[in-house]
Amino acid sequence: MVKIDFKRDRINIRWRGGKWDWMIEPRYWRNTFYWTIVLLLLPLFFVYFSPGMAVTMVSANVYAALGIPLAFMGLGTGRVNFGPNFYVGVGGYAAALLSLHLGFGQLATLPLAIIITAIAAFIFSPLVIMAKGLYYTLLTLLLPLVFLEVTFIYTDIFKGDVGLFGISPLVDFGSTTANFLGAAYISSVILLIFLLFTNKIMKSRYGLIMATVNDDEEVAQGIGVNINRVKILSFIVAATMIGIIGWFLAHYYGTFSGITYLPLTFMLKILLVLMIGGRAQIFGCVAGGYFVAFLEMILIRTMGDFQPVAFPIILLILLFVLPRGEGLFGLYRRRHYREYFPQTHVRR
Amino acid sequence: MRSKSFVTIISTIAAFITFFGLSLQAEAVSKDSGKEPIVIVYVCDLSNPAGQVPFAWMKVAAEQINESGGVLGQKIKVVAEDCKGQPNLAVEAYTRALINHKATVVGIYPRSEIVLACEAKAGEMYPDYPHILLAIGAASDEITYRIVDQYDKWKFVFRDQITVSARVPLYRDQVDIFKAVGVKKFALLREDLTWTQGIFKEFPATKYHKKILSVPDYAKSIGMEVVYQEAVKYKAGMYSPLFEAISAAGAEGIIFAASDGNDLDVFVRQWVDSSAREMHMLVTGATGARFWERTGGKSIGLITDSSVYPLLSGKDTPEMPDVRETAKTHNLAIVSAVLYSAYPDMFFLKKAIIRAGGVKDIDALIKAMEETEMMGPQGPLKYERTRIPPFFHGAVFADINDPSKHAKDGYTAVYGQIQKDGKMVLLQKPFPGVDGSLSYYRSPAELRKMK
Numbered sequence: 001m002v003k004i005d006f007k008r009d010r011i012n013i014r015w016r017g018g019k020w021d022w023m024i025e026p027r028y029w030r031n032t033f034y035w036t037i038v039l040l041l042l043p044l045f046f047v048y049f050s051p052g053m054a055v056t057m058v059s060a061n062v063y064a065a066l067g068i069p070l071a072f073m074g075l076g077t078g079r080v081n082f083g084p085n086f087y088v089g090v091g092g093y094a095a096a097l098l099s100l101h102l103g104f105g106q107l108a109t110l111p112l113a114i115i116i117t118a119i120a121a122f123i124f125s126p127l128v129i130m131a132k133g134l135y136y137t138l139l140t141l142l143l144p145l146v147f148l149e150v151t152f153i154y155t156d157i158f159k160g161d162v163g164l165f166g167i168s169p170l171v172d173f174g175s176t177t178a179n180f181l182g183a184a185y186i187s188s189v190i191l192l193i194f195l196l197f198t199n200k201i202m203k204s205r206y207g208l209i210m211a212t213v214n215d216d217e218e219v220a221q222g223i224g225v226n227i228n229r230v231k232i233l234s235f236i237v238a239a240t241m242i243g244i245i246g247w248f249l250a251h252y253y254g255t256f257s258g259i260t261y262l263p264l265t266f267m268l269k270i271l272l273v274l275m276i277g278g279r280a281q282i283f284g285c286v287a288g289g290y291f292v293a294f295l296e297m298i299l300i301r302t303m304g305d306f307q308p309v310a311f312p313i314i315l316l317i318l319l320f321v322l323p324r325g326e327g328l329f330g331l332y333r334r335r336h337y338r339e340y341f342p343q344t345h346v347r348r
Numbered sequence: 349m350r351s352k353s354f355v356t357i358i359s360t361i362a363a364f365i366t367f368f369g370l371s372l373q374a375e376a377v378s379k380d381s382g383k384e385p386i387v388i389v390y391v392c393d394l395s396n397p398a399g400q401v402p403f404a405w406m407k408v409a410a411e412q413i414n415e416s417g418g419v420l421g422q423k424i425k426v427v428a429e430d431c432k433g434q435p436n437l438a439v440e441a442y443t444r445a446l447i448n449h450k451a452t453v454v455g456i457y458p459r460s461e462i463v464l465a466c467e468a469k470a471g472e473m474y475p476d477y478p479h480i481l482l483a484i485g486a487a488s489d490e491i492t493y494r495i496v497d498q499y500d501k502w503k504f505v506f507r508d509q510i511t512v513s514a515r516v517p518l519y520r521d522q523v524d525i526f527k528a529v530g531v532k533k534f535a536l537l538r539e540d541l542t543w544t545q546g547i548f549k550e551f552p553a554t555k556y557h558k559k560i561l562s563v564p565d566y567a568k569s570i571g572m573e574v575v576y577q578e579a580v581k582y583k584a585g586m587y588s589p590l591f592e593a594i595s596a597a598g599a600e601g602i603i604f605a606a607s608d609g610n611d612l613d614v615f616v617r618q619w620v621d622s623s624a625r626e627m628h629m630l631v632t633g634a635t636g637a638r639f640w641e642r643t644g645g646k647s648i649g650l651i652t653d654s655s656v657y658p659l660l661s662g663k664d665t666p667e668m669p670d671v672r673e674t675a676k677t678h679n680l681a682i683v684s685a686v687l688y689s690a691y692p693d694m695f696f697l698k699k700a701i702i703r704a705g706g707v708k709d710i711d712a713l714i715k716a717m718e719e720t721e722m723m724g725p726q727g728p729l730k731y732e733r734t735r736i737p738p739f740f741h742g743a744v745f746a747d748i749n750d751p752s753k754h755a756k757d758g759y760t761a762v763y764g765q766i767q768k769d770g771k772m773v774l775l776q777k778p779f780p781g782v783d784g785s786l787s788y789y790r791s792p793a794e795l796r797k798m799k
Contacts, residue, residue, distance in 0.1 A: 162488045260436075300441075305394060
């Protein structure tokens, strides 16, 4: 029998042994709701005023959607993964190869890309138990670079530096504007699903256990938490989410090459998104992703030859100036401390 | 409290408008215009010479064309869209080129994965934004492979370079030169990138041509032997062990298929200090205006492709200004044929646009591109008309009936040797009136003694 209790700020739903809370107090969801509306209106705004910016928006969504699982992984494993792009490669190549060799469409490659990335993540998940600190950093840093070498060695499969092309398109409505809108909305929906999923997990009992592991593994173990299970599960789930972005990139661009996503430059951009947005803020990844993508575009269009110098300088200044660990979102968060926002615990 | 939240809301909205306003302004930079010029956008990495050099040549060509009255009364406008060498930014830049700049031609700098990413987006946008995609310098077969099967979808794609499959005549020339200078056993190296793969492999027979032997098999067929072969990591940095292994294998010469972006100065320096120093050495891409200086003169005796030197200029290229003269007056670098090919491309486009009667009808312009011919610094410049993948819409280089041979009237590349004071001596005669002979060849050891 379902039992529903109306509280001041929430509705409790109980059924058998389970209990679900549904927040009704506006401060828990109001601003999130408003920003979601803005995010969903942006593609229409861009397509009407400047369709080229819809493409920049897709990049921003991709950066943000990569930052969120990376922050999530950091929370659950208590370690910073320096090679999240490895899973972009796995998901992207899985989708590309399935599309090219078996003729699968984008919907058919998605579940398989998820499964393949999850298997790859499972294979490498013992890293979170075996290594920590500098060793973990180095090992995760090396993984995408080794994969990049593999793409060069097995050129017949991965097509080396040129990459795979002719992958089935993400959307094909027969009109440029409709395709822009389609891609922008799909990337936004993926981003929103990632936000919702991460938010729910972090607000749950499991999120509390993850935070405990993040704070102190030994204490967590002492109070009965199976820390290995938590770490491995967080690692696999986050890596699989990153793999979904690989799938998206392969179908969105219609081409996929390791040399684009596996080198350090791509990974550094994701880490910057995390740091600028706020490494302890899940919603900060969205701010970070949009800031980095649009700043880059503005600088390219306005600063000419000086842009390659200006872009890292601005980001470096922001890293020093912004509140430590809180980033851009932290500035907002400080003024809205009474509102609820999911926050990752960052081990110092 | 109320006024505090009001200020917060206003400042958030202001920040939002400023940020996206700046973005919109950045997007709209090129929208103002008087009489519409013909816009050519170059998507490239402006922090890399492979992007900077062609763009500089394109700008000078546009100036020269505009000074001489433009094209059918219209000026040419060249715009660079920086992609920082990243496919996602390249696709954004490509989109801006079509939507904001209303480009008639979009050139893309020589990185095949960038060209392919843009090509996919271009195919999507072509029905709404008809234009020409010109791959400047990129070599991959994939760029033009699909034009034959899906002509209506991809007919706007052209490539101004020799495709990978068309390089066989070059590989054969390398082996023939070695045979002519008395080499029997040699080492065959290639930089580990896709464009060099063809050197180790045979090209299977297709319905268009018979099987083409791999370089080792070709060498065997003319009584030579490849005693060592390896795909060398791009910019490997450490080559000494490689030279020792080659030396131990009993090779008398080394052929290294590499590009000018590789660390070939390091390769040459380590060759001279190794036990392979007496061997004959042929390295493609060992070019660049300052390659001689970069190696401290150690590149003496090296055989390399002549692409750094325009083979023809002046009265031999009547439809464009003298390349050497332009380089001197505008302080431009002739780094390699790939990098300055953007210059003859501009005059080729001018001729094609005149032939098509303007840029309004892109189908007519595509047809004109297919039919136009022009004499460029590396010989005749024209695009393959016969529908054979991947040669179709690529610069004519190999004979399509037998791709192991040079085309009779296409892009020409010959080999030369770096001799005293870094002077290049051609070992093959490219055109009547241009000096070149194998009799000029001297072994590296001999040249070092003369030095």
